[in-house]
Amino acid sequence: MPVAASAVYFLNLRGDVLINRLYRDDVGGNMVDAFRMHIMQTKELGTCPVRQIGGCSFFYMRISNVYIVIVVSSNANVACAFKFVVEAVALFKSYFGGSFDEDAIRNNFVLIYELLDEIMDFGYPQNLSPEILKLYITQEGVRSPFSSKQPLDKPVPNATLQVTGAVGWRREGLVYKKNEVFLDIVESVNLLMSSKGSVLRCDVTGKVLMKCFLSGMPDLKLGLNDKIGLEKESQLKSRPTKSGKTIELDDVTFHQCVNLTRFNSEKTVSFVPPDGEFELMKYRITEGVNLPFRVLPTIKELGRTRMEVNVKVKSVFGAKMFALGVVIKIPVPKQTAKASFQVTSGRAKYNPSIDSLVWKIKKFPGQTESTLSAEVELISTIAEKKSWTRPPIQMEFQVPMFTASGLRVRFLKVWEKSGYNTVEWVRYITKAGSYEIRC
Known part of the structure; x- marks a missing residue:
């Protein structure tokens, strides 16, 4: 089922209505007051983007310092509503020089009302393509002085064909010296x-x-x-x-x-x-995935104050390839005091803020392996020792010219x-x- 929106509201962070558009008469004009009272004043905003208040549902999203709220009085497609918000914001940014915030809305009231009339009809989303809407809504928005984007040079004459035709995402007359x-x-x-x-x-x-x-x-x-x-x-x-x-x-x-x-x-x-x-x-x-790395960890707890960590990482991709920005995060207990390392490549250190040993390798060739050996010293406490639930080792990397799925053009x-x-x-x-x- 489509959105079938009854109203769209734009609010600032204080809950003040900047601009709104009513598309149906099945909700009252004061519905946003209920939204402010039940959501914004209870400091629950952000916990769930969908709220049911009375007989209406509220779908809201925060963009910069603006809340966009869609009010519906019947069962509606939530994903479609959020997709509409994302596309609408992209449209506004294309008119406002790349910015969308409270100031941009206050400076472009007339243009926003004109766009809201075009992109939604009786609560149903219509055409949100900036390339097409700029063919017949030629008013320029007030642009930010820090925006590098330039307005469209001139509208293409056959707007009707592009609005109703099958190729509405591309305008005619494009010319490039190098294709x-x-x-x-x-x-x-x-x-x-x-x-x-x-x-x-x-x-x-x-x-x-x-x-x-x-x-x-x-x-x-x-x-x-x-x-x-x-x-x-x-x-x-x-x-x-x-x-x-x-x-x-x-x-x-x-x-x-x-x-x-x-x-x-x-x-x-x-x-x-x-x-x-x-x-x-x-x-x-989900099937036939080529894993780029194999990680073989061995962690031994030696009493209450020592721990040995050995990690071997093997690259499985081709020998002519290499991975960049490899980071291995090995978790350690919170009472870790210090750690000494021996690595065959890269650098390693103990990061107390995330309770992990962080091993970084800038360039990891294919069909090779690297090892890390670490001795971890723990702080001795008189409290009863609790069993350490070991979090998993996490890995970050990028491998150019390699696909784990095997997909090829x-x-x-x-x-x-x-x-x-x-x-x-x-x-x-x-x-x-x-x-x-x-x-």
Whole structure:
């Protein structure tokens, strides 16, 4: 079910209404007073972004020093409401030179009212694309003197076609001297490993980021080594494919520019890209994950005042690759006094603020291993010793040109009626999400 908002309020941190717009007559104009009384005065703001007060629900989000509150009188899609707020703030920032705060709202009352009338109709979200709205709402907002963004040069004449057409995210008439496409596959590895080395939980969340500087209205086609796409391609060619390893993507979501009809029928990612940076797709993988690091910890408690810590870290990725910014955080008891270290690479120190031994390695080559040996001295207390519940070891890293999922770009093709040449750049990077090893 869509949002079906009855009203939208903009409040400052004191709870004063800066601006509001009523879309339905099923709520009273004083509903925000109930919000202030039940939420802001009880200092519970921030604990839960959804509140039920009387017969209405309040969805609110804080952006800078402004609270945006959506009031609904019926059951509504909460995720859709927050998505609307995020997109609306991005729209306001595009008009206000990149800033959105109380001063920006006070300086742009008329423009905000005009935008609120366009982006929501009878409580239902409409078009929130800055590129399209700027075609017919040409009033410039009061911009911050510190903003480096420049206003759109001039509106494109055929606004009606772009508002109602299929390519509403891209304006016509773009021209670049050098046509380039940058594609980045960014993945985060989440791991929970037991002290015996067995994997308890492991998955990869990834996204495909693009930056396009292309003239005209190009049509792009992206080929990945995913299982569904290769199987469909093999059926179309009536012969088995030889594209190497295939992977199975889960929970795939696409940018609105992707032709979903073509994807469902041909299993190819075809799209007319927006201009500049955008997120093409997101995905998740739960099987066949290539872990970039193996961590083998050994922690021995020697009496009440000493502890030995030995940690071995192995890089599993290719020998020609390397990881950057590797940080291993090894937890120790709160009564730790000091620690002495021996490391084969990098530097280590005891950080009392987080009760951990922090081992940092700037550059970690592939197919190598590093070890840390530490002697930890504990403060002796006369109180009864409590058993130390060992938190897991945490790890941070970035590995360029490596994907834990094995996802690879097989091809990236660009078609445009003028037939210009393009330069395509593809990069991969894998970083740590929640990478934990129990000890």
